[in-house]
Every structure is written in C-alpha cells, then in structure tokens.
Amino acid sequence: MTAPIGLLGGTFDPIHVGHLRTAIQAQEQLGLSEVRLLPNHIPPHRATPDSAPKHRLAMARLAAAATPGLTVDERELNRTTPSYTIDTLIELRAELGQQPLCFIMGMDSLCSLNKWHRWQELLEHAHLVVSHRPGWKPTFDDTLEQLYQNHGTQDRERLHRTPAGHIFLLDNPELEVSSTQIREGVRRGNNPQYLLPDAVANYIRQQGLYTGSVV
Template sequence: MTKAIGLLGGTFDPIHIGHLRPAIHILERLELAEVRLLPNYIPPHRATPDSAPEHRLAMVRLATAQTPGLTLDDRELRRNRPSYTIETLIELRQELPDTPLCFLMGMDSLCSLDRWHRWQELLDHAHLVVSHRPGWRPDFNPAVTALYQRHGTQDSEQLHRRPSGCIYLFDNPELDISSTQIRDCIRNGNNAQYLLPEPVADYIRDKGLYQRPVL
C-alpha cells in the first residue's frame, strides 16, 4: 500500500510554528510519506503577501530543511500568477497517477469550500484532510453538507487505500499563532522568539523583513 502524501498550501508570510507543529502532527498521526509545503504566489482570496516570493520561498526552505518529513514544493511560486488549488492538484495527479494525495486545510476552509475555484473537482484528484479543534461539531452550509455526506469518512486507512475522494476530519489542536501577529510583533520592535524556527527568525532579521517603514 502506497503511503499518502500531504499537501499544505499557504502564503507563509512568514512560516511559523503554527504552520509546522500541526503539519508534523498530521504527518505522524496519519503516517503520511511526507507533507509538502506549497507557498502561494498570489492567493486568489487574500491580500497580496507583504514579502516578495523569493523571501517566502527561502523561509520555507529553511524551515523544512531542519524538519524530517516536511518538504518544499515551489510550483505555485514558479507560475508567477494567482494560485488555484485545483490546478496544483491536477498537475500533481498527472505526475503521481496512483499515489494518494491529501490536501490539508482548516475547518474554516472546508466551511467555505463552495466559494473555491472549481471546488467540485477537488476530490477527483485528492482527499481533503480537515483539521479542527477537539469537540468541534460541523456547521456546514447545504452545499458542503451534501459534499461531506457523499465523501466523509472516519477511517484514516482510506486515505492510503484510495488515491482521492475522501473528506477526513482530524482532531488537531491549533496553536494561536498567525503570520499577521508575527509581522505586527516585528514591526513594533517586539520579540517573536519561539513563534518561528530559529533559522527563519535569523533570515527575517538579516533581510530586514516586516520592519516599520521609515518616514
């Protein structure tokens, strides 16, 4: 049985412990072959990232270099245009026709999935592994409810047995850390230690990222 590959997209502006710790937890608990981190070039439904693509790429490379099982996939940055998940999944499926793929997301993303570009096609190419706080109860809109009724599973083995098509809800305590919080912390001259991997913190300091503009 081929082990599934996890896929985690994001702006990673900057990448921090709140991204890495849950990714490692999923990697270990679901026994994935790896989790690939995919930095977005320009996310379609979010503000343009503060730092340039080359800086975000470098920070993810530094973070994954010291974390076994986490790897960097830069395909979305290389497109130089808005990043749509469906395009990435189609491309990966062409490269890995029989390998199970697990696209990782938070519960807020699943609840708004029907607003994603070509959302009905996502499960043709990957599973959706959805992190939520323990004890959380689903509160989906009708479109997402119908999708979950067709594709939901509580059997994690299905993520390895089938290449795509399942929605799996995963208890994964979230760390209350955000990239916005870290950027504001740095701009205000405060210490972001322990929120970031040390090599990433060093890179931010060396490149002068997220500093308050000089008037």
C-alpha cells in the first residue's frame, strides 16, 4: 500500500513555525509521503480570520515552497460553506481510493472531537494523528475514552497497512507560538522573525496585514 498522506488544516492566519514543525514531525515519525496544508475558509469552531482567504492561501504556499514534503490543498477555500473536516475527507477518499490518510490535529481538538460535525464518521475515512507533549497522558470523557480504547494504536505500521480507522498519539514538543500572538505583535510593530518563515514575514509586511481591518 502507498505511504500515507498527511493532512493539516487550520486558518493559517498566519501560518507559523508551530504548524510547520508539527507537519515535519509527523512526516518524519510516520513516514508520510507528503503533508497537505488545508487552509480553512469558514472555520466552524473559531472566529472569522483576520485576513482574506487569498492572503492565507498565499502565505501557506510560501511556507510549503520553503519546506520539503509540504503541499497546499485549497479545496476548503473554494467552498462557500463552513470547512467541515468530514466533507474534505470524503472528497479525498473518493479521489485517492485506498491510500491511507492521516488527519493531523492537536490534543485540544481530540478532547473536543465529539463537538465536531459528524465526528463519528471521521475514522471511516482517515486515521487521526494527534500531536501532544511527550510523556503527557490526556484525560478524556467517557465517550472519547471509549473511542480511543477502540481505535488507539502506537504502531505506525498500522497507519500504512490500512486506509483509515486508527488514532495515533504523536510525540511532538509544542512550540509556544500562536497566530494570535503573531498578529498582536505585528499590530504593535514588533518583528515576527523566527516565528514564521521569512517569506511569510515579508509577505505580511508587503501586504500590510494585521495592521488594521480585515483585507
């Protein structure tokens, strides 16, 4: 079976080193063929992004171009409906057949998974790869504890042998950086260097992002 494709969604407003290190760690630890960045158009669980879709797409492309193994999939930006993960996974499964898919998320997302749209169907179409601090044991409610007991694995080869259905906890030291922190820093006139790729920092300056209203 072909090596799995990783999928990392987000508003990417802006994309930063925390996103990129997670993508790189997942690719290296799990032997993924690539990681596709999926910028959201209308995130169901978050506020409307500060910058327009065209800018967030441009920044994701700049970051991917500077990072081997990363690509950008803009399908969610082309929708006018909320960016529900299940819709994206169903589309990709139809396109890719039985190739394994690994949807990458943070532990906070897994702990609130039962609030996601049609969450019970996600594992029918992909594996869930959950980034968390090494050595940290999460506390799930009863529903998610049962889900993890039924689908959890730490055998990466299972992610290669089957197209979907497993939950894998990825040891990934989290970087203390966030898009909110970067936006607020730019508004104050601070230099965001080393928090995101140079090409993205240059794009933010050239376009005047995060200095006023949404553009």
